[in-house]
Amino acid sequence: MNPNKTFLTSTLAAVVALGLSANAQAAEKKADGEKCYGVVKAGKNDCKTLSNACAGHAMEDGQKDAFLVVPKGTCERIVGGSLEAPQGGK
Template sequence: MKNPNTVVSTALASILAMSALGMASGAEAAEKNDMEKCYGVAKAGKNDCKTLSNACAGHAMTDNQKDAFIALPAGTCERISGGSLQAPAGM
């Protein structure tokens, strides 16, 4: 998949499917070994937890906000353009 939007859409669809099956929420799932926090790839309003600029999930102001994360299956984040496993400094 060469289109980063396709990769992000596929990752988000996977998360939604897991939620539908009764899996833990994204923030809780990120604490498990099979999930990881991926910073800088969430769509506006679709982040899983607080950021430097707000205290609630779902309140990222812009697409790809560097301090907003979503929980993804381990190994997925590093395959997404712009994704980072590290929080920006100050978080």
């Protein structure tokens, strides 16, 4: 096998493995956590909001309809954190 092709194949395999590992860690975090609304930094939310359809698209810091998954029992200890999603809009 060509050395360049071998390098490319092993690099691609490593990237795929890292992606799978990150997905497994995210799933574990969500299983052991709770949604905490209103504590995100712009662009750092974990899932869709009332105003957009993708993770990582919060428009502003502290956006009330965006959440992060945090360890259980943590959200209510964070200033501005809420276990309840806002009704309606932001």
